[in-house]
Amino acid sequence: MSQRSRVHQLVHIVWATHGRRPLLPVGRDAELRRFFHAKAAELGCLVVSSGCADDHAHVLARLRATIPLSVFVQRLKGASSHDLASADWPLQWQERYWAESVSPFDARALADYIHHQRDRHDPRRAEEGWLAALELEGGHDRC
16 A cells, blocks of 8 residues: 655745836736636645735745745746736746745634735835845845
């Protein structure tokens, strides 16, 4: 009898638009959400939650054990900018991204935060923690 390891890999991923330009209008949120869910499903992964602000996207995903994080992010970013970009929506992403593993115990609260990103995002607030952490580390993963 074949036995498999059980893997529950939850990751919070954030990436910004090219030049942090406000390329993500609220009217495109549902389209981008559906796209992320569909692209993840093609990879055998699950988007638990996704949300946007004007200049960045958040995704909480459950990755299949055989899909590297870098491949997952590349597919979501690359496919969305290729398939969704148009003359009226010049969707381009920056090269970098930020990612952090998430405990299943924290997933529900984080999913709610991500889903309501626009409601919670206040342009008057200090720079977001994920971006500050990326800059402090001096390193980053490229997609």
